[in-house]
Amino acid sequence: MKCRICSNPQGVSTSFGDMPIANGFLAEKDFQKEYFFKMETLFCDVCKTYQLIEQPDPEMMFHENYAFFSSTSKNMAVHFKEMADGYMQDFIPNKGNAFVVELGSNDGIMLKYFAQEGIKHLGIEPSSNVAEVARQHGVNTISEFFGAETAQAVEAEYGKADIISASNVMCHIPDLNSVGQGVDALLKETGIFVFEDPYLGSMISKTSYDQIYDEHVYIFSVLSVQNIFAPHGLELFHVEPQVTHGGSMRYYLCRKGTRAVRDSVKTQVQKEKDLGLDKVETYEKFTQSCEKSKKDFVTLLTKIKAEGKRVVGYAATSKSTTVLNYCNVGPDLIEYICDTTPLKQGKYSPGMHIPIKPYEDFKNDNPDYAVLFAWNHAEEIFAKEKGFLAQGGKWILFIPKVSVFETEDKLKNAI
Numbered sequence: 001m002k003c004r005i006c007s008n009p010q011g012v013s014t015s016f017g018d019m020p021i022a023n024g025f026l027a028e029k030d031f032q033k034e035y036f037f038k039m040e041t042l043f044c045d046v047c048k049t050y051q052l053i054e055q056p057d058p059e060m061m062f063h064e065n066y067a068f069f070s071s072t073s074k075n076m077a078v079h080f081k082e083m084a085d086g087y088m089q090d091f092i093p094n095k096g097n098a099f100v101v102e103l104g105s106n107d108g109i110m111l112k113y114f115a116q117e118g119i120k121h122l123g124i125e126p127s128s129n130v131a132e133v134a135r136q137h138g139v140n141t142i143s144e145f146f147g148a149e150t151a152q153a154v155e156a157e158y159g160k161a162d163i164i165s166a167s168n169v170m171c172h173i174p175d176l177n178s179v180g181q182g183v184d185a186l187l188k189e190t191g192i193f194v195f196e197d198p199y200l201g202s203m204i205s206k207t208s209y210d211q212i213y214d215e216h217v218y219i220f221s222v223l224s225v226q227n228i229f230a231p232h233g234l235e236l237f238h239v240e241p242q243v244t245h246g247g248s249m250r251y252y253l254c255r256k257g258t259r260a261v262r263d264s265v266k267t268q269v270q271k272e273k274d275l276g277l278d279k280v281e282t283y284e285k286f287t288q289s290c291e292k293s294k295k296d297f298v299t300l301l302t303k304i305k306a307e308g309k310r311v312v313g314y315a316a317t318s319k320s321t322t323v324l325n326y327c328n329v330g331p332d333l334i335e336y337i338c339d340t341t342p343l344k345q346g347k348y349s350p351g352m353h354i355p356i357k358p359y360e361d362f363k364n365d366n367p368d369y370a371v372l373f374a375w376n377h378a379e380e381i382f383a384k385e386k387g388f389l390a391q392g393g394k395w396i397l398f399i400p401k402v403s404v405f406e407t408e409d410k411l412k413n414a415i
Contacts, residue, residue, distance in 0.1 A: 001013065005044065011043050025356060037214070038053075040053045043280065043283040050218065050220075050224070080113075100114050100165065102166065107137065161187055168197055172217065193229075193254070199248050210323050211246070239252065311334050315374035334354055336357045338361055339356055340358075368393065
């Protein structure tokens, strides 16, 4: 056991048990050959990086049947429109000469705005099915994993980039050394490298352990980002907290010395130290908090079942895979999970094999309780599901603690 970044063999680890591929929704005939890995995390007390010790092969997670499409969320569509507008306003003074690259560009939800402005761009998306959707939307996209070799090929064909952007992608990539080399090869001297991912501080404060799954090999902090990219001559000059994914952080990096480091970096570093993100003891307490959440969740579902009430799940998310398998919750406690994604419907949840049903089944079924697995999209969902509460339904949340809610106001305040 050693750190992926600095090879330090010391730190604190947490085991979440055997875990399947988080987006590996499967047919009943495939139950017996389902893949599992030991999901264990490590906090390195040298470079301050929180990471998975073992991660499945990337091709097992990102492929031609990848089940997540960014454009299915209205709130995320607004988020990426604002991101694109901000890039164009603050970092692209001359649209005619600009080149923007996005890593893990998914279905083109952000880059399409550059395409519409006629700005040279390129999406680098390893999952071929969502890459094809992006191309159908007019977004120039290649289906590759990003690293030093890919960056050199892109630079040879397109030239160097003004912006290299990534959203909820960097946390997926185990070899960040290759990414750093790739950014160094592809970025203009005055260019910026920007990425945002779920934030370690939010995960610790909310006990949102469901952020940890096969795709998320890292959960970043400002401290860890500084340490990870400094060896590649990249300096963190600005950070911006984001509300997406239950609490994210956007990191702005440049070639060292090319931009002034803003106060936001110093301020956030101090907040992290105040929260204890640099201390082993914090992660030991986090492990205890996860165990308590697990016990409380199973106790609540078992009690509801004993009362003869019905519980279903709302949204078959990647994060739900961690919760269900860590807590050992199957179809005996949660009848089914509704989801709007056609690729998931008619299949079963990874590991625990809870049926995935179309959203319409939830609308017509009137269950007593619904576990909100997509809690990070709570505002959007609550606005859509007022009828569920009006008919006597109750929401179950496990973030920041296991609770039952009967009114929308209390739900909003909880998250």
